Amino acid sequence: TAPQHFQPLSPLAQEKRVVLRNSGYIDPTNIDDYIARDGYIALGNVLSGSPEEAIQIVKNSGLLGRGGAGYPTGLKWEYTLKAQGDEKYIVCNADEGEPGTFKDRLILEGDPHSILEAMAIAGYAVGAHQGYIYVRGEYPESIRHLEIAISQALDYGLLGDNILNSGFSFRIGIRKGAGAYICGEETALLESMEGGRGEPRIKPPYPPQKGLWGKPTVINNVETLANIPPIFLNGPEWFKNIGTPTCPGTKVFTLTGNVINLGLIEVPMGITLRELVYQAGGGIKNGRGLKLVQTGGPSGGTMTPDLLDVPMAFDTLPRYQSALGSGALTVIDDTHCIVDVVKNFCEFFLHESCGKCTPCRIGNKRIVEMLERISWGKGTENDIEKLQFLGEHIKRTSFCGLGQAAPNPLLRCLDYFREEFESHVIEKQCPLN
């Protein structure tokens, strides 16, 4: 049975289950259930062709990485295949730490074999014989289901030596994270897998050139990998016909915050926020108005009510200074003070900054202090200018994606909710109290 972390959303006509095709329908601790739903057929097919053919299929599908940045998966695999290295690795990024996101967890707990199958396919495509799944320590159930799945797949000869008599061998190990959000950043994740502090490395070189232990490495998000077996089963054209032409496939959205129905739903890319919040989510709780929706958690994008009809995809949202990110949708109603909400985002980054570079380590501290001052009625107009200046500075000069994304909600809200910030510093109190 599927883990129930939510109450169901209202059904949407557009709903389409690709990565969630099995979650809730099969017993995730029984490999026969997965096999009965065409499990490991894609792997068998891939093993009878060449690695180049496998990569071509992923490239043709147009699949973009679902970890948040939307980088073409096929390209990443191709770079790794072409990179020189006596050993190569496949790493599944299951560190899902973005507040508001729990999609990877549902896949790991509800359909762990789909991730193992996808990793083996990736291994064959790039020439890797070892995979690792880096799971956040907060997900013990996910770890347990993965461990069971790995041992069953080994028993069935679907992992291990000479898989399905193809001569190809592939093993998968699990590494448990230790409660650091930054370890979701792929190079910090590699540092952590090597046993050290999770501080990001400089990019380039990207992991396909120099990854785990300096060897060529594919790092993919859980949801990205869950798309792989269906793409091979149904063909790249099938996949391309879902979603938008430039951003094909589905996306899992997790709806949280001040909406009536909370939960998660898988729909084609290109759906609007209006459909998600007002139809699937049933609208704002207690008849309140919508203030903003934070997409992809604090490090994603801020969507204000004027953007409700923008199609949601990796390539569309940046045109509105927003971002799709992990697919988390945190709905915030109009009872919330904008200074307080932004402060919560900024406190998150302050808490999670790894401390390697100064703009992020000190800058986020100063931002939180200024926001505290403003919310206590002790701020000045000068503080607003300073917030703007410091935010832009942190964004430009931080070492990794965490610091570069941290000021985004602040900057966007300073712009859109300018008056609310100003009345805090002029009237020395919150207009909403």
Add this chain to the structure above:
Amino acid sequence: MAQTEVPEKANVLEISPEQLSELEHVLGDYQGKPGMLIQALHAAQNLIGYLPPPVLRTVAKVLDISLSEVYGVVTFYHFFSMKPRGKHVIQVCLGTACYVRGGQEILTQLQKELSIDVGEVTEDGLYSLEVMRCAGACGLAPVVRIDSDVHKRVNPSHITNILKNYQ
């Protein structure tokens, strides 16, 4: 996080020789394998409950890693604690999805009820109070985690009753 043997009193810092030898035994699994420091620390904390200096020295010795490297890693990760924690570890989620559904009020209620601040342990060593940033259960926000149980849709008025189950 799993908490096993926990000192009676929160400020007792001694580790018995038996515990240390059991620790060495557990750490044996990670000896000679590169990159296993974090997994070894998980195992050590599971066994002892926290990671005081004698434990860190043992980890460094068995894994043949410098003590400063071990220390650097322990202080980096939120999961690892060098101080004894309470018998039960209470973590209030203040991730945005919980925050906008009342996470802060729950924290305030707990601070009142336990008379301790975030990061502290109650005098009797029963509870420590911590803050977390998303348990991945945001669909049932606000959530509070106690040891490995996740309590969902918590209301400040539930707190007293919930704590009764953790004595």
